[in-house]
Amino acid sequence: MKKIDLSKYGIIFAWIMLVIVFSVFEPAFLKSSNIFNILRQVSIVGVCSVGMTFVILTGGMDLSVGSVIGMSTVAGALLLSNGIPIPLVFVLILLMGAAAGLFNGFFINEVGIAPIIMTLGTMTALRGVAFLLCGGFPVYGIPESFLMIGQGYLGVVPVPVILMVIVFGVGYVLLNKLPFGRSVYGIGGNTEAARLSGVNVKAVLYKVYILAGVLYALAGLILMARVNSGQAKSGEGYEMDVITGCVLGGISISGGEGRITGVVIGVLLMGTLSNGMVLMDVSEYWQKVVKGLVLILAVTLDKLVQRRQSVKA
């Protein structure tokens, strides 16, 4: 029992260790400006990771995250630069994200395509859509007032950070306080038992993929406001950071296990790692090597814990 508890909190120890190491080697690391910097940097990945958490908890996978972000920044920038009112743009872009999720959910549910393959398809196709929308050129002309959600502050706290906190809060409530969350865990843990307990498995999966799509679109809007343009390439490679954040946070890739509070730490750990490596002038190439290895390490730990549990059972 004690060992499993250790693995639950292991991620926090790992994160604290990382913070200590970076602050020893790089005094600028612990400055409050840098801490908010880290938080702001992780906010987009953080918002996406909530959606991904739901997907992985059901035993699924969603690689389309980066492409939905790219499509949202381009479409959002186009709409805004053509003078469409901000609230309407918000609604339209979130609906677009929902549509992407519905599309994934439809083929996963009704055709039975494995989620990883289905979303590999949408990842490529939606990236193509993003490029088609703008012809490959950055879209400018975003009204000043919109940039707030990417660049603004509420007091000392960056707005994206506040949005991330809200999204994590909503995710926490959905997963822990509402029947929906129990169904999500149930489906990931034992689909057949969930079905035989009256859960409408398809309906839950639809909702999960749609929710994920909406959150990716929201992340796209934040990113667009931050870089003040819509770019078809934006969000590329985000699936790596988002999935790693979830897995580091203890979300079991086989579904049904893991807490969203762990994902908060997982995402922070990835952000801290990136930020620290940049401060320490680690080359971009080495950063990729480290991030990739961290993902493998996290999954290895997950497997080891599972093996120990199955030996017990």
Add this chain to the structure above:
Amino acid sequence: MEKHILELKNIKKVFPGVCALDGVSLAFRPGEIHAIAGENGAGKSTFIKIITGAIQPTEGQIFFEGEEICSNSPIVSMKHGITAIYQEFNLFPSLTAAENIFFGRIPKKNGMVDYRKMYQDAEVLLKQLGVSISAQARVSSLSVGYQQIIEIARAVSCHAKVLIMDEPSAPLTDNETRRLFEIVERLKKDGITIIYISHRMEEIFRLCDRVSVFRDGKYIRTMEVKDTSADELIQIMVNRELGEQYPKKEYQRGKKVLEIRGLNTALLKDIHLEAYEGEILGLAGLVGAGRTEIARALFGADRIKSGVFLIDGEEVSIHKTMDAIRAGIGLIPEDRKRQGVFLRESIRHNISFAHFKGIMKGPFLSEKLDAKAASSYIESLGIKTPSAEQTAGNLSGGNQQKVVLAKWLFTDSRILIFDEPTRGIDVGAKQEIYRLMLELIDRGKVVIMISSEMPELIGMADRIVVLHEGQISGTLEKDAFTQENIMTLASGMPLQTGSEEEH
């Protein structure tokens, strides 16, 4: 002394807690078709696995052509020419018939696969068996019957001397079965010994030379088929003392609660059923006869072709499991680990999983109400656990079963379907489950009990409906409860006495 091709002496196999085979000695003559008969759980499968070396006996010796086989394994037994065809085929669906037949022994020429020789050899072999399957056909495109023949062809090509077939006719149509019999007889003419496991009396009498009966892990006796009858065989298969392991009770049939009219599914044909308040209705039949299918259809888990469900005389439409749960039905499924419990969730999450409404406080789930509900069931059902937070995977089988039951009690189900409720749980826990079932009917619930263990059905049920190949072959009232009657109906034969109710 007569010459035996295969002889087993004093085989004993003990699994943790169970003695699956107890001192079995049996010898097979060359070129005979030898049936092994017995109820579910009599030890037939364990016996086969010991012959093929898939499991090791705790005690005993195996002799092949007079020589002892030491340290048996599937590879060793295959080298001696012993092959088994299990109910689950060991085929590669995406490979061709010929590749499957010669898998692991594919003919080569200059280090490359000699396709021409492989396909020619396979064609010859299939022709010998009297079937016209193309050697180049993909196995996945073949019917179950032909797939089985591919398995047989593989065995023959390995120069099998002993071929074990486990319920080979179970998945086959009548025509396929007839063809199978022709092939088996042809193999016999070629001097191959066939060990034929079957439940079906007519097959044993049509095909086999001798029959050996197993009961409760013990070898009972071997007879020449021509010297016995189906009735005698059934009598020997089931004859045993019913102990005092079932709690006593009085049967008071209440009002009719459930009625199923004209239920048809892919397997079931025109099922009519009634269940009454305060009774335990038993569903008997061989594996695959359609018992679980009735439960799943009633529970909205499988699609039905036609049929009407009535509860308290009113028609209820059940298309999905939620409809059944709302109608007050709960299913404790046969495969507890795959279909019943959430092994990685806590006991309390398991119990409230089908009834979130019961633990809501305003718009949110209340952990407190959840824990309260769980602890009341932990107490009333006697679930042995340190706390409601315990992961269900850490519980014993009997306690997991109680957790699943608690889930349905929490939804306030009136009709509880127990599918093989005591499979894989120990004797003490079995008795607790029986006691709980009686408590349930005392509280006016309807219990439907599916079981392969006939003594359990006889001990617990108030009425038993027996199924055979998707149809009800008879209903037994308490005074007609005998294992012989159940087995006769389950084999699809009519009862000789007049205790059968017509439907």
